Amino acid sequence: MLSVFIPGATSGIGLGLALRLREAGSTVIVGGRRTELLYRIRAEHPGLDTVRIDTCDPASITAAAAEVLERHPQLDTLITMAGIMLTEDLRDPSFLATAEDTVTTNLLGPIRLIAAFLPALLQRPRATVMTVTSGLAYVPLPATPTYNATKAAIHSFSESLRVQLRGTSVRVVELAPPGVRTTLMNQENDPTAMPLDEFLDEVMSLLASRPDAPQILVERVKWLRNAEAEGRYADVLDALSGLHR
Template structure:
């Protein structure tokens, strides 16, 4: 993925980890296309970051995904990398009937979105000599944050889906990688100034180092996320869940 010959599409990269990763990958010489719903923001990104291209896409809409795929197939026939970055994270009070709206919205963006993207783009990726799909799960796929139950569930599902995808594609030219972020200082859940979240630049530095160090890695795990990722194997699950429960309890 750090090869400057790659052509990379990152839907959901208009801010935070997605945009930061797009800029880092472009700096390595890759061709990078950022996707998002807000055309005004896409124009701003293109103006502020010369060389970054953009395409309009709503990952909750099958027709929008198909249109973006077809547009990119014409503009970038060598597209060989898909990073399914789009995601939302909202608190839910499961005692409130209105929480169902949050749950359904979260499933549409965080789970159905990546599945639909992979389904749409996979034939084109399989036609390339080599290609990559990177999914984005979370440390919360391994130990949940009780304040965001559906977010946790979608990220656990993305982890499981990624494992199956990798096995099914093992004889193909498509490599499958799972990026597993910890809490990171972005606007997701208003964590941009959180002392318990990892600074965004530190996260991106470590991710790029890991990508460069092991071109066969199946998961990209910064040190900060291993506290959650390895909790079960190391017998710490109850303790980690207790911390995550207490940190956000009122």
């Protein structure tokens, strides 16, 4: 069974995936910023371990990595789940603060996490780094320009990391969700978003049936993922342009 650290797993897809992996027999450590929320998760879900981490703070990442690896020296999987998604009006110069926060959280955060954990993972006989991007890495939602850009960047970073780690014990997997019914962008009740349990069911099935797949793509995300290759890019972008105005 796996030993998995998931920073940013205190709600939504992250927590759902943590619980599914725990049910499957893995050791799972959930990371998050809010200590009181971590206490509640540990109380409500016996068997989950928790570690405080702020993925926007390099010192916090370094400290959390040391704590996780001390308590779980057999750690073999890192899932870089933490992220934010906010609308921006690029005509208003105040968007810059949101853009900078998004880059720090969604791009620098995962890169710093990988830098902190990769040396230990390379010592394991078999290990995994799972990055989390989005279908919007492939066709952008114009209302969230920096979010889309960070997810596209993480996709590109993942591709390069996979090539550089060829011949090592560490594989790189990209999880690219579609819109899912979570609190991200207030999608909890969005009928166009995928129900969380359905998403998790399909992800767990894909992980089991395709253990060496470089990407985990549920059917609902392929509308975005394959748009350019299938000659649908302009139509999909036009459809997304009417959302969240």
